Amino acid sequence: MFDKSMLNDLARHLAESVPTDLFKLQDDLEKNFRAILQASFARMNLVSREEFDVQAAVLARTREQLERLQLQLDELEKRIADR
Known part of the structure; x- marks a missing residue:
């Protein structure tokens, strides 16, 4: 706003x-x-700068979580493929 x-x-x-x-x-x-x-x-x-900054921080945390989940998924897929 x-x-x-x-x-x-x-x-x-x-x-x-x-x-x-x-x-x-x-x-x-x-x-x-x-x-x-x-x-x-x-x-x-x-939007205000404050609201933009808050949303940018939320996006950064979400991106970090997505990257962690992607690494976990890659590891699980590797384990299944190694069986």
């Missing part, structure tokens, strides 16, 4: 980039920018 404070900062930055003669619209624009950004990021199925 996208960091909400980062999203708010980005929306605020976009609203602040509006020319000063449209300053009265800045709050409305910021709200609109925030809504557009949230919808866009939701469609992208983004």
Whole structure:
């Protein structure tokens, strides 16, 4: 999920980039920018760095376990073939 404070900062930055003669619209624009950004990021199925790191660690442990199981399977197949 996208960091909400980062999203708010980005929306605020976009609203602040509006020319000063449209300053009265800045709050409305910021709200609109925030809504557009949230919808866009939701469609992208983004994850936080923390969630990514957790999933990467899970994948690494799973890969290690798979390699151990593959070695055990190879050993068992060898034993059967040697009979």
